[in-house]
Amino acid sequence: MASHSESIIREPLITGKNITYAQITNEVLLPVENKPNLAWWIGFALASAGAALWVFSISWTFWFGVGEWGLNKTVGWAWDITGFVWWVGIGHAGTLISAVLLLFRQNWRNSINRSAEAMTIFAVICAATYIFGHMGRPWLAYWTLPLPNQYVLWVNWNSALMMDVFAISTYFSVSLVFWYTGLLPDIASIRDRAVGLRRRIYSVLSFGWTGSVKTWQRFETVSLILAGISTPLVLSVHTIVSFDFATSLEPGWHTTIFPPYFVAGAIFSGFAMVQTLLLIARKVLGLENYITMFHIESMNKIILLTGSIVGVAYITEFFIAWYSGVEYEQYAFINRATGPYWWAYWSMMTCNVITPQLFWSKKIRTNIPFSWVLSIIVNIGMWFERFVIIVTSLHRDFLPSSWVMFYPTWTDVGIFVGSIGLFFVMFLLFIRVLPSVAMAEVKLLVKTSSEQAKKKLLDEGHVDPEQAKEYIKSLEKYDSVDLTQYQKA
């Protein structure tokens, strides 16, 4: 039942006075049903410029080949695979938020899952472009599929790269299904408010959703099972991405802790990207009452936790390199920290291990500008992590005569910077045409976890005054709560 009141000591997940179901629909659909504002157009123009750069650079690559990149005989994998792993990592938070947090019944996921899932899909699309890009001859991409060919050969199932093909394609398509199924009731809400052509388009997209009892019952079953299967899936994907490195015999890559370490890093960077996007989106789209300080603080706590796991992994790697007694392994790590790429290594260490520790301070993790800057720093750090793992391990291999440095060309840079533009084009279009907050799920919280429901509890006066005091104190951090109404009471 919707009316069980929640304990007063839990912080509210929706703030604001007199929130009605209609108001949630109105506020969430505001950007969808109206013309975009100037901020959106500026963002879209910048993103489109980036996407244009991507189109140019990737076309250049396809036309002239991967020889246009800065790769050389020693460093045969560099910016491209760095970009791929970076984007796949970012693409982990969405499914984590929607699946893992659903299984753990963390209701705060309800207001952020939609945009996080959308972000996941766009990030995985960006990652996929790198796979096709680095194939050199992308029109032969079907060679990765187990199709009988004229040489009667099959694909190499023993290769981690083959596992990657299956993991990424499954992850992308299952995330898409999860996201779209969740969107159906909200698309139906837009449909029933729209007129003319818009109504017709949203009608097709809504699959004829009605919201009857049986539909909702099946919908909830489907959501729960999808969450249950997506949880191991999301963990498997980055595990398999780490196999690309871990199954090799390359010092610096040949590490058994890679799977959990990559997964933690992926969640770390994914939440950082969600934070980067949502801190802006809640302001621009006016969603302060739905994406509250509680959400921001919770995400910062996850960033702190996963950042610390990543930090422990870095140190463990270093220790094991020394402890293994293998001098090649030891050299790979000494070279990372003190060799010609020391600046990349220490950028990684600073951005991923040191600065996220600032989130131990409550003041900092509830400070919006600070959280935003730190989330960007995490994203930079995670890019450097992949660069360090990939390039510094390769550039000085077993033969000192073939030691080189890697220098990116403009094509490398263009593809990477351009893919960020591509990502933002997709994200900005998404917030214009689809609801960026899962309305149906947020409506579930109105009578239990909202500020007004708690206020009602307080006004009724049946709560422990000690707990009430605690609750009002917890509201101080919210930027969307008017505290004066509590001081009178």
Add this chain to the structure above:
Amino acid sequence: MSSTKFILGCFDDPDQMMDGIGKLQKNSIPIYDVYSPMPIHGIEAKLGVKESRLGYAAFCFGCLGATVIFSIVYYTLVHDWPMNIGGKPHFAMPNFVPFTFEWTILFTAFGMVLTFFFATHLAPGRAPRVMDLRATDDRFVIAIDAKGNVPHDDITKILKDAGAVEVKHNERKYVSYE
């Protein structure tokens, strides 16, 4: 004979709507369906809607996916073209695990969701059979088939008593075909 086809009790509060269902049931008035903008927990039990069997479908699809990909890998790697890689065994099961796992998930997800769409008649372009346009926004709607049911005024009264903000006597079943 009135031309009313469906009587809709529109509530703005899910708990009052649940109350309305109880009152209708006490008066032995059959409920056609209930439409709401969000899932309402406990309503299935109240209306006697059977539990969803989609979980069984999901399990079967998962088994199918695992079998299909395991067979493909086995056929290609062990049977059709066994390759000698440093004398290692052809039937190296650990390498099969990631593929089998991924396709188990893939088949479960797609099989279950398509079954859901099929069973619920959800498909792109399907005309929405909506009785009240606000049922996807902020109204919790109880629909009662008007045909052969007790005097309509009584139903209206029961719904109003339960707290319905509006009771509609619709002459057509679905409003969304216009």
